[in-house]
Amino acid sequence: MTVNLIKHAAEDADVAYAARVSTLGGETRFNEVSEKDSGLINFLMRDRHGSPFEHTSFTFYIEAPIFVAREFFRHRAGWSYNEESGRYKELAPVFYVPDEDRPLRQIGKAGAYEFVDGDYKQQAVVSGDIRRISTEAYGTYKRLLDLEVAREVARMVLPVNIYTSFYATCNARSLMHFLSLRTKVANANFPSFPQREIEMVAEGMEEHFSNAMPFTYVAFVRNGWMAP
Numbered sequence: 001m002t003v004n005l006i007k008h009a010a011e012d013a014d015v016a017y018a019a020r021v022s023t024l025g026g027e028t029r030f031n032e033v034s035e036k037d038s039g040l041i042n043f044l045m046r047d048r049h050g051s052p053f054e055h056t057s058f059t060f061y062i063e064a065p066i067f068v069a070r071e072f073f074r075h076r077a078g079w080s081y082n083e084e085s086g087r088y089k090e091l092a093p094v095f096y097v098p099d100e101d102r103p104l105r106q107i108g109k110a111g112a113y114e115f116v117d118g119d120y121k122q123q124a125v126v127s128g129d130i131r132r133i134s135t136e137a138y139g140t141y142k143r144l145l146d147l148e149v150a151r152e153v154a155r156m157v158l159p160v161n162i163y164t165s166f167y168a169t170c171n172a173r174s175l176m177h178f179l180s181l182r183t184k185v186a187n188a189n190f191p192s193f194p195q196r197e198i199e200m201v202a203e204g205m206e207e208h209f210s211n212a213m214p215f216t217y218v219a220f221v222r223n224g225w226m227a228p
Contacts, residue, residue: 001062001063001064001068001200002064002165003205003208004062005058007059008056008208010056010057010171011056012214013033015044015053016041037215038219042218045222045228046223048228049228050173050227051173053171054078054173056213057169058170058205060205061167063164063165065161066160069083069164072168072201075174075181077174078170079168079174080167080170083164083167084165086155090151091141091162092163093138094162094163095130095131095134095159095161097131098126102196103115103118104126137158138162140157141154141157141158144157172216178202179209179220182199183203184199188224189224189225
């Protein structure tokens with residue numbers, strides 16, 4: 001998965017500044033946060049005063065399989081998207097094939113299941129069949145294009161493991177909500193069980209978030225991985 005931070009206007013000082021306007025007013029501005037500000041950010045996170053975290057912005061460029069993008073676009077509040085279009089451009093022959101360490105078997109009942117490793121035969125069949133079908137589908141796609149069939153029609157033969165690319169813009173609050181649902185961590189107040197592929201994208205975004213807003217990230221983790 002590709003997760004690049006294209007631009008951001010997001011730092012811990014933005015949160016502290018937005019929060020303090022309610023008591024100080026005016027246009028006082030500071031560029032660095034202190035331990036006192038860290039305590040304020042933790043208070044906001046703990047007591048779920050979320051609006052100060054919305055005065056930030058992250059824009060990511062993401063390359064992922066279509067089935068991951070479709071899960072991603074379920075996140076709507078506080079997000080903006082623009083995706084490459086299979087109607088207007090020829091899609092590249094880049095397909096996702098799970099690594100050998102990707103769990104393949106689902107055991108247990110709905111709502112109480114887990115994924116475990118597959119055996120050698122399952123791994124071989126999954127990898128081989130996905131590669132074969134992806135190759136065959138793309139060959140059909142190219143034949144249709146060569147016959148001057150419209151791209152929006154030709155793309156119908158492609159499987160959901162073909163890669164797409166998109167821009168995703170959000171604020172820190174909506175990003176934390178995304179991370180709380182799309183990562184599996186031991187200390188989360190509300191456990192989540194994301195599909196591994198979207199979790200890989202979330203882990204890339206988490207790294208950028210922790211670098212840009214370290215005090216906010218620490219407070220997020222300390223308070224149970226729950227968005228305010």
